[in-house]
Ligand SMILES: Cc1cc2nc3c(=O)[nH]c(=O)nc-3n(C[C@H](O)[C@H](O)[C@H](O)COP(=O)(O)OP(=O)(O)OC[C@H]3O[C@@H](n4cnc5c(N)ncnc54)[C@H](O)[C@@H]3O)c2cc1C
Ligand code: FES
């Protein structure tokens with residue numbers, strides 16, 4: 283790892299100030315992606331601004347059906363929050379299957395969403411739940427936020443503060459994890475809420491998380507796994523790598539979508 | 548360089564280290580507590596698991612500076628005169644062969660038992676296997692590790 287200068291932020295405003303004062307700074311959340319990336323020298327920020335101590339960016343609030351989760355909330359906290367689990371079990375289950383327990387103790391929702399790894403789990407939840415990503419500058423709809431693999435609407439130095447969404451009437455996530463890394467080879471989040479049915483797929487697309495209009499249409503007619511029987515998922519635009527080719531992934535999309543619908547009940 | 552101070556196994560320590568210093572290097576190279584191992588250095592194997600403020604973390608994937616002010620427990624800090632029930636259980640059940648993964652297995656084992664107890668959940672065999680997702684052992688085939696954690700869960 284290249285040397286770097288470490289700063290601990292005391293508040294969101296302090297983090298923004300420290301970041302803008304740095305030559306080539308990066309926010310350090312849980313570090314579960316950034317530190318491995320720095321060790322590989324794929325990233326070499328001049329400064330790290332650690333936001334793990336910023337209390338205002340942490341925590342889960344449920345008010346009516348509106349859920350707000352601070353960017354610094356860890357995967358373990360999302361997985362074990364009873365109030366969240368009762369109103370939106372899909373996202374709690376998703377968080378509980380990210381990586382392993384030690385990764386879940388450090389890794390955060392904000393870090394995962396900002397990173398937009400094409401095989402990460404949270405982007406599928408954000409897109410299917412129609413979440414709003416709140417930054418220190420503005421609010422961004424999930425539909426506009428994710429812009430292809432590792433790419434988001436965040437500007438240089440912009441920081442995610444929290445995300446919020448309306449808990450859907452029904453919602454669930456089904457994931458086919460890579461047996462070695464536990465990242466999704468395909469993960470599908472389905473949600474049926476006030477805005478209709480939304481289906482978001484991660485891990486499978488060659489340009490990151492995406493929505494499936496065909497599956498959304500089919501499920502709008504009838505919210506059942508059988509409703510997906512006649513939907514064909516094309517291999518075009520699917521990832522193809524040593525873990526599975528495009529046709530295999532296209533099939534996984536349908537299988538995981540059916541499992542998610544069945545789990546949503 | 549900055550002074551990084553924390554409480555490790557109940558003792559307050561302070562070391563002047565480079566900002567990029569990983570927690571595992573702080574523990575091994577500066578404090579000379581070499582029970583915590585580096586197996587992969589890529590966040591996969593769990594040989595480096597320690598507890599930070601009571602939670603299992605991979606110390607190869609955290610900066611020492613980020614643990615400033617924290618309470619850290621390493622494998623050297625779990626025995627209290629006698630072996631910790633988790634250590635004894637690994638001994639009783641032949642839960643190790645070469646022993647390289649063992650410090651991380653024990654720290655993860657203690658963490659999962661504590662969490663399941665706090666949440667009032669049963670740590671059955673399937674749960675132990677799922678919880679061991681981030682701990683790799685090249686020797687044992689895991690079976691006796693699972694048996695060890697299961698025994699300790701009954702005694703802790
Ligand atoms: C062994 C292992 C297994 C894993 N398995 C999975 C898995 O199954 N599924 C999965 O989805 N993920 C997985 N991950 C990744 C994990 O979820 C990470 O925690 C997550 O991707 C990044 O979150 P972080 O808090 O660690 O962020 P960091 O690593 O600290 O940061 C990641 C990036 O986001 C930026 N950033 C962080 N916070 C903010 C913010 N608030 N605003 C703007 N930018 C920000 C950082 O500058 C950096 O560029 C795994 C990681 C490991 C090590
Ligand atoms: S050395 Fe830290 S996970 Fe392998």
Ligand code: FES
Nearest residue numbers: 644645684685686
């Ligand atoms: S006992 Fe040798 S690696 Fe686990």
